[in-house]
Amino acid sequence: MKILLIYHDPTVLAAFEEFASKFNHEFSAQSDIADARSTLKNYNGNLIVIETGPGLSCWQNEIEEQRNRVPRPSFVFLGNMCTDEIAQASELGGDAYISKPLHDKLLAMNLSSLLRMVQLENDLNTALEESERVQNELKTSLEGQKEAIAEKELTYRELLLAYSRLQNLNQQKNNFLATATHELRTPVTVMKGYHRILLDERLGKLLPEQKEVLQESEQSCTRLIKIVNSLLDLSRIEAGKLELVYQSYDVTTNLKMIVTQQKDASTRKRLSLILRLEKGLPQVKCDRDKVNQVLTNLLENSIKYTPSGGKIYISARPYLWEKRDSSIAKRLQVQEERRRRTGESSNHRCNAVMVQVSDTGIGIPPENQQEIFEEFSQVSSNQMDRTGLGLGLAISRRIINAHGGKIWVDSQMNSGSRFTFLLPLSPS
Numbered sequence: 001m002k003i004l005l006i007y008h009d010p011t012v013l014a015a016f017e018e019f020a021s022k023f024n025h026e027f028s029a030q031s032d033i034a035d036a037r038s039t040l041k042n043y044n045g046n047l048i049v050i051e052t053g054p055g056l057s058c059w060q061n062e063i064e065e066q067r068n069r070v071p072r073p074s075f076v077f078l079g080n081m082c083t084d085e086i087a088q089a090s091e092l093g094g095d096a097y098i099s100k101p102l103h104d105k106l107l108a109m110n111l112s113s114l115l116r117m118v119q120l121e122n123d124l125n126t127a128l129e130e131s132e133r134v135q136n137e138l139k140t141s142l143e144g145q146k147e148a149i150a151e152k153e154l155t156y157r158e159l160l161l162a163y164s165r166l167q168n169l170n171q172q173k174n175n176f177l178a179t180a181t182h183e184l185r186t187p188v189t190v191m192k193g194y195h196r197i198l199l200d201e202r203l204g205k206l207l208p209e210q211k212e213v214l215q216e217s218e219q220s221c222t223r224l225i226k227i228v229n230s231l232l233d234l235s236r237i238e239a240g241k242l243e244l245v246y247q248s249y250d251v252t253t254n255l256k257m258i259v260t261q262q263k264d265a266s267t268r269k270r271l272s273l274i275l276r277l278e279k280g281l282p283q284v285k286c287d288r289d290k291v292n293q294v295l296t297n298l299l300e301n302s303i304k305y306t307p308s309g310g311k312i313y314i315s316a317r318p319y320l321w322e323k324r325d326s327s328i329a330k331r332l333q334v335q336e337e338r339r340r341r342t343g344e345s346s347n348h349r350c351n352a353v354m355v356q357v358s359d360t361g362i363g364i365p366p367e368n369q370q371e372i373f374e375e376f377s378q379v380s381s382n383q384m385d386r387t388g389l390g391l392g393l394a395i396s397r398r399i400i401n402a403h404g405g406k407i408w409v410d411s412q413m414n415s416g417s418r419f420t421f422l423l424p425l426s427p428s
């Protein structure tokens with residue numbers, strides 16, 4: 001602590017010097033009034049002791065200045081227990097009055113307790129300042145948070161508005177799609193019909209060149225009808241109008257039929273179509289046309305994305321589908337092992353069929369394997385044939401999901417792709 005003594009009696013100086021050195025306080029003293037005044041002007045100690053005498057009030061200005069300092073020092077007056085002096089000391093705002101003659105132990109006690117008080121006051125001031133700082137920080141952060149909340153509310157409202165606008169636009173797009181495709185389908189189907197009549201030479205013989213041109217034109221009509229049908233399917237699905245007509249479905253017969261339908265296309269590309277069907281495949285209850293649409297799409301894609309000379313495998317097997325088990329490959333392995341061990345027939349206890357279409361084609365990059373099931377999604381890097389719209393797999397997934405099934409792809413670039421779907425034997 002830092003102590004200043006203003007004195008005129010040398011015995012007082014001696015007593016304070018002893019106290020200060022004993023308790024390791026920083027001590028200075030002034031006996032000259034003018035020097036004392038100038039020291040007091042810039043003094044920033046903790047305790048100021050003034051020995052009283054005539055004209056104690058002459059220190060009033062200095063004392064007041066010191067009182068306004070932060071942290072404020074304590075004032076002690078020393079005197080001869082004279083009533084006037086005590087009154088003056090109190091008026092000047094003294095914190096203590098010590099009477100002479102000084103007793104060293106009493107002086108030490110009084111000064112120590114005063115200094116402790118000063119210390120406590122300083123600590124309290126620091127704590128108050130800190131709490132004020134924290135309060136200000138809290139206030140600023142609260143205001144910041146209020147602003148952020150207001151901004152978020154605004155963004156949320158804007159988002160809601162944008163969302164509702166998007167919904168309207170989507171609705172308009174769906175309506176347009178449904179009407180436009182419907183209007184397109186009738187004339188194109190009529191055109192295709194007339195092509196057939198001409199090609200069958202029901203209206204007269206055709207030259208070979210005329211036949212060739214008409215055949216190409218008929219193929220374009222077929223492609224156009226396919227695209228129009230996909231768009232119609234999509235608009236029906238978007239409008240929540242995907243209706244399934246459940247009937248009994250024989251997997252073997254239908255797979256054979258679809259493979260036969262694709263025979264020409266695969267032969268043209270010199271691809272081998274290999275059908276692997278397990279014996280005793282169970283009957284499935286499903287929408288026959290829609291499941292065949294999925295199979296046709298998968299097979300057409302394999303033909304499209306497999307270079308000449310490649311192989312395409314189509315297989316079907318009974319499957320015990322326990323939906324909580326996420327690892328289908330592992331479950332299949334366990335089922336196979338159990339079957340081998342027990343000689344259990346393959347459709348024993350099965351509740352689904354697993355159909356796979358695999359090819360030795362160009363493959364699909366891992367980052368695209370999920371998104372190809374989204375509408376209008378095509379893998380830009382592997383477009384060997386740009387005739388599609390990127391809708392086939394999206395529609396296939398909706399159809400399989402609507403049956404309570406599941407469809408996914410495993411693929412490796414430049415090695416091939418394997419599309420698998422699970423179809424429950426009956427709707428749940």
Ligand code: ADP
Nearest residue numbers: 301302305363372378379388389390391392393
């Ligand atoms: P698209 O009419 O374009 O074939 P799909 O929805 O059927 O539309 O397929 C989406 C995309 O997935 C295709 O454009 C193609 O990039 C990729 N794809 C589908 N099947 C295969 C496959 N067997 N091999 C490689 N890529 C495939």
